[in-house]
Amino acid sequence: MGIVTRGFGGRRPDPGRPLPPGQFLTQDFPVLSAGPTPDVEVDRWELVVTTEHGHVRRWSWGELMATPAEDVVTDIHCVTRWSKHDTRWRGVSVDVLLGDVETTGEFVLVHSYGGYTTNLPLADLLDGQAWIAFEYEGEPLEPVHGGPARLLVPHLYFWKSAKWVRGFEIHDVDEPGFWETYGYHGYGDPWLEQRYA
Amino acid sequence: MATHDPAALDGNALAGQLAFLGSPDVTSLVLRCATCGRTDVVARVRAYVTAMGSVARCVACDAVLVVAVEQPGGTLVAMPGASWVARS
Amino acid sequence: MSASSQWHVATVVDAPRITRTARAVTLSVPGFSGALAGQHVDLRLTAADGYQAVRSYSLTAVGADERVDVLVDRVPGGEVSTYLVDDLRVGDQMEVRGPLGGYFVWRPDDAGAVLLVAGGSGLAPLLAMLRARRKIGSTAPFRLVYSVRTPDDVFFPDELDGGASDVEVALVFTRTTPARWPRPAARLGKDDLVAPGFDAADGPTVFVCGSTGFVETVAGLVTELGHDPARVRTERFGGA
Ligand SMILES: Cc1cc2nc3c(=O)[nH]c(=O)nc-3n(C[C@H](O)[C@H](O)[C@H](O)COP(=O)(O)OP(=O)(O)OC[C@H]3O[C@@H](n4cnc5c(N)ncnc54)[C@H](O)[C@@H]3O)c2cc1C
Ligand SMILES: [Zn+2]
Numbered sequence: 001m002g003i004v005t006r007g008f009g010g011r012r013p014d015p016g017r018p019l020p021p022g023q024f025l026t027q028d029f030p031v032l033s034a035g036p037t038p039d040v041e042v043d044r045w046e047l048v049v050t051t052e053h054g055h056v057r058r059w060s061w062g063e064l065m066a067t068p069a070e071d072v073v074t075d076i077h078c079v080t081r082w083s084k085h086d087t088r089w090r091g092v093s094v095d096v097l098l099g100d101v102e103t104t105g106e107f108v109l110v111h112s113y114g115g116y117t118t119n120l121p122l123a124d125l126l127d128g129q130a131w132i133a134f135e136y137e138g139e140p141l142e143p144v145h146g147g148p149a150r151l152l153v154p155h156l157y158f159w160k161s162a163k164w165v166r167g168f169e170i171h172d173v174d175e176p177g178f179w180e181t182y183g184y185h186g187y188g189d190p191w192l193e194q195r196y197a
Numbered sequence: 198m199a200t201h202d203p204a205a206l207d208g209n210a211l212a213g214q215l216a217f218l219g220s221p222d223v224t225s226l227v228l229r230c231a232t233c234g235r236t237d238v239v240a241r242v243r244a245y246v247t248a249m250g251s252v253a254r255c256v257a258c259d260a261v262l263v264v265a266v267e268q269p270g271g272t273l274v275a276m277p278g279a280s281w282v283a284r285s
Numbered sequence: 286m287s288a289s290s291q292w293h294v295a296t297v298v299d300a301p302r303i304t305r306t307a308r309a310v311t312l313s314v315p316g317f318s319g320a321l322a323g324q325h326v327d328l329r330l331t332a333a334d335g336y337q338a339v340r341s342y343s344l345t346a347v348g349a350d351e352r353v354d355v356l357v358d359r360v361p362g363g364e365v366s367t368y369l370v371d372d373l374r375v376g377d378q379m380e381v382r383g384p385l386g387g388y389f390v391w392r393p394d395d396a397g398a399v400l401l402v403a404g405g406s407g408l409a410p411l412l413a414m415l416r417a418r419r420k421i422g423s424t425a426p427f428r429l430v431y432s433v434r435t436p437d438d439v440f441f442p443d444e445l446d447g448g449a450s451d452v453e454v455a456l457v458f459t460r461t462t463p464a465r466w467p468r469p470a471a472r473l474g475k476d477d478l479v480a481p482g483f484d485a486a487d488g489p490t491v492f493v494c495g496s497t498g499f500v501e502t503v504a505g506l507v508t509e510l511g512h513d514p515a516r517v518r519t520e521r522f523g524g525a
């Protein structure tokens with residue numbers, strides 16, 4: 001290896017339990033901003049699910065709030081190498097939101113307010129693996145962290161957990177999202193270290 | 198639109214990641230936004246530098262003009278929202 | 286590949302603390318040359334386990350090849366700045382890419398008036414301009430408006446002392462002032478940016494540097510004062 005900067009990174013906390021390869025534990029919640037933080041008001045917020053046949057199902061903020069929510073405690077792993085243990089969220093399971101949507105499509109392109117997109121298999125949004133999260137550590141989710149609501153898919157690298165989520169487009173084919181277009185992995189399993197395509 | 202945006206830098210901050218493109222000073226190249234037509238030097242666009250990659254956006258309409266990703270295997274630069282780049 | 290796109294090995298040769306929160310770091314960098322006042326470098330730090338982080342720092346002096354001078358102010362909780370300010374030692378190594386950026390620069394052959402506006406560590410590239418001007422004996426009119434929280438936060442006070450040069454330096458204290466200071470502690474406002482020879486009608490080049498919040502505020506003020514936006518050059522360091 002080349003140059004090592006003595007002492008740099010030396011203050012990292014001990015993870016105590018296994019982390020995905022190449023990850024380091026952090027106590028902070030770093031913000032990764034690829035654009036301005038959109039100002040999304042909840043009375044204009046909606047989540048739009050579009051199927052491969054063009055069928056549309058909309059959820060307003062009021063409807064989301066009227067849907068039973070769950071408390072979720074999970075580890076999160078950012079592709080920029082930080083991981084955070086035992087983060088506490090509250091949100092609505094994506095199973096509930098997609099329960100009555102008729103589709104045979106296998107892939108989802110997630111859209112956000114502000115224009116961000118990310119892709120993942122539909123199966124990874126189901127079976128208790130993903131939520132529309134609107135609380136973090138007992139407080140309403142802050143705009144810089146994706147508030148009013150973000151996708152939470154903690155078993156994949158955190159860029160898949162789109163901030164400011166506004167919709168799911170279900171497709172028969174996998175279409176790359178924003179970072180995936182520029183070389184990041186189409187799936188992004190942290191335990192397999194799928195950072196780049 | 199964002200009311201406060203502490204993450205925003207000037208396009209000048211991208212000089213290091215774009216240096217490999219080889220022009221004597223990449224940030225003095227002129228870009229045209231394909232969305233709104235604004236034309237200005239790279240140094241004056243709005244830049245977001247993150248550990249995943251850097252994104253340059255149009256100051257007028259927020260369109261993504263340049264994306265640069267440095268990976269172990271090399272650097273990738275895309276100009277998804279620019280209609281052209283010129284050296285003046 | 287141009288030299289500025291390559292990573293050069295850098296060794297710390299000097300790193301004095303200059304305020305409670307900041308250090309001036311000098312690196313010896315074989316292969317580094319040709320910097321202009323206002324340019325920056327990218328520093329790459331590599332931990333023993335291979336983890337890397339890259340951050341930009343402005344050059345505070347130019348003209349000596351193979352040598353990089355920067356000034357690092359600690360951002361609370363910041364990953365790289367806390368290391369550089371609190372842990373770095375002479376002899377430590379890192380990598381440097383640069384010199385970088387040909388836009389936020391002052392060129393010695395420019396005889397026009399220059400208004401420099403710095404917030405905190407935003408002084409760094411403007412210091413390089415002041416030093417370059419002095420070194421070549423330029424008579425271009427320069428004025429520095431420098432906003433800091435308290436008297437203890439002023440970087441290089443002796444060097445900036447108005448009596449020591451022909452550059453007018455206006456210190457703006459935002460929290461506490463020295464005793465009997467004529468201007469009460471307050472955020473930088475339009476009045477602080479007005480001075481004969483450096484007003485919009487005089488058409489100075491305006492360089493504004495500091496945190497993103499500071500730069501946005503000042504850029505707004507100078508535009509309201511009628512300065513031509515094309516003559517206003519900004520360098521945002523990030524942060525509110
Ligand atoms: C072109 C350019 C030149 C720069 N020159 C200098 C320089 O000469 N001296 C210098 O000290 N810094 C300079 N910076 C800022 C520097 O690159 C780092 O951003 C800064 O040191 C913080 O890094 P960090 O790793 O400690 O913080 P990080 O861990 O990266 O960030 C921690 C948090 O602090 C915020 N933050 C980042 N910078 C600032 C800031 N300046 N003020 C307040 N909050 C901030 C971030 O938004 C983030 O939320 C420059 C930046 C750019 C783009
Ligand atoms: Zn535009």
